[in-house]
Amino acid sequence: MAMDDQSRVFVRKLLIWYKKAARELPWRDTRNPYAILVSEFMLQQTQVSRVLEYFPRFMARFPTIDALARSRPKAVMEQWDGLGYYARARNLHALAKVVSRTLHGQLPDDPVQLQELPGVGKYTAGAVACFAYQKAVPAVDTNVRRVLSRVFGNAKFGMRNAELWRLASTLVPKNGERAWKFNQAMMELGALVCTARVPKCQDCPVKKHCRYTARLNSRNRIHGRAHPE
DNA sequence: GTCCCGGGCG
DNA sequence: CGCCCGGGAC
Numbered sequence: 001m002a003m004d005d006q007s008r009v010f011v012r013k014l015l016i017w018y019k020k021a022a023r024e025l026p027w028r029d030t031r032n033p034y035a036i037l038v039s040e041f042m043l044q045q046t047q048v049s050r051v052l053e054y055f056p057r058f059m060a061r062f063p064t065i066d067a068l069a070r071s072r073p074k075a076v077m078e079q080w081d082g083l084g085y086y087a088r089a090r091n092l093h094a095l096a097k098v099v100s101r102t103l104h105g106q107l108p109d110d111p112v113q114l115q116e117l118p119g120v121g122k123y124t125a126g127a128v129a130c131f132a133y134q135k136a137v138p139a140v141d142t143n144v145r146r147v148l149s150r151v152f153g154n155a156k157f158g159m160r161n162a163e164l165w166r167l168a169s170t171l172v173p174k175n176g177e178r179a180w181k182f183n184q185a186m187m188e189l190g191a192l193v194c195t196a197r198v199p200k201c202q203d204c205p206v207k208k209h210c211r212y213t214a215r216l217n218s219r220n221r222i223h224g225r226a227h228p229e
Numbered sequence: 230g231t232c233c234c235g236g237g238c239g
Numbered sequence: 240c241g242c243c244c245g246g247g248a249c
Contacts (some may be wrong), residue, residue, distance in 0.1 A: 044236045047246070084244030088237080121237045142235060197248075198236075 003170055010151065010209045011171055011182060017205035018185035021192065024049075026055060028184065033107040033132035034065045040124050040131075041092050045085040048191070054083055065107070068093065069100035091119025109133035122165070130183050134176030138168030139183045143190025150194060150212035 003011075024029070025048065027039035038058055042051045053132045058079045064067040068076070073093060080089035099107055107128065108114050114125035126139035140148070145164055152167060153159050159167070168186075172179050193200045199212075207213045 041236095045244075050246080082245080083235090084246090087243065091237085092234090119237065123236060 007171055010206050011173065013183045013205045013209070015178070015181055018181060018188060021205075022184065023190055023192075026052070027131075031084075031132055032136075033109075033128060034068075035059060036132045037065075037095075037107060037124075037128055039092055040127050041088055041119065042083065044088060044124065046083055050083070054079070057158045064105070065096045066100045068096040069105075089120055092203075094118045095120070102206060109135060111135070111137055126184070127150065130176075130179055134180055136172055136174050136176055136179040138172050140165055140168050141187065143194075144168065144186045146196060147186055147190045147194045149198070151206060151210045154211060194201070212215070 023113070027036055027168055030036065030160075039051065039055055042055055042058075046054075061075070061079050062071060071093070072082075073090070076089055076093045076136075077086065080086060083089075098117060099105060107131070108117075109129055111129045114115040114120050114123060114128055123139055123141045126137050127141075129135040129137050130139055138144075142163075145161075148164050149159050171182070173182055189204075189206075193204050201207050201213050201216065204210065
């Protein structure tokens with residue numbers, strides 16, 4: 001599907017905003033697939049602030065996927081202790097063993113192959129393919145889902161999951177480096193501005209292209225509230 | 230204290 | 240669709 005002009009402007013503004021607004025996070029500094037995998041497993045269930053505490057320790061203790069594969073379950077669980085969702089630590093360990101023994105320690109770069117691994121669903125597969133290997137594929141997590149629904153959705157019908165993935169596919173730049181930035185930027189916008197409870201629409205780089213903002217403004221005009229520009 | 234949030238899985 | 244498990248908003 002081709003991109004319309006509105007979508008092009010949306011992507012451009014998003015990327016410009018990301019350049020100045022992005023937080024510096026350790027897993028954004030690396031293209032090491034294993035490091036990115038570990039960060040994604042942790043981020044599936046935990047806020048950034050806590051992952052910042054666990055991620056460096058985990059990487060220091062298990063520096064490679066082979067090192068993780070060779071480790072005792074007890075040692076892995078110790079590093080995960082306090083993060084919750086312990087099935088994921090077991091999945092990560094199982095994944096490391098599979099990749100170490102059957103794939104020479106090389107994580108696949110193909111989302112379909114990634115998704116066959118334990119604990120890796122559609123989102124994590126896309127995230128690893130894009131963030132580690134610069135594949136121009138979408139990665140739709142809850143943040144991205146929320147941003148897309150608000151910007152491109154309408155009031156009556158919520159967008160279905162398949163619809164959101166299709167929309168994300170049309171928006172992702174074809175260039176790998178730009179795709180990386182786009183996916184990071186979508187999540188950053190969802191985390192910092194387009195938040196679940198009270199979105200900070202005043203600070204939003206794409207408010208002029210957003211149907212949600214448009215809906216808010218028309219509602220406020222009807223009820224005589226101040227225009228939230 | 231109570232409620233809400235979240236990827237993947239069964 | 241409910242569960243896993245902790246944090247944070249209210």
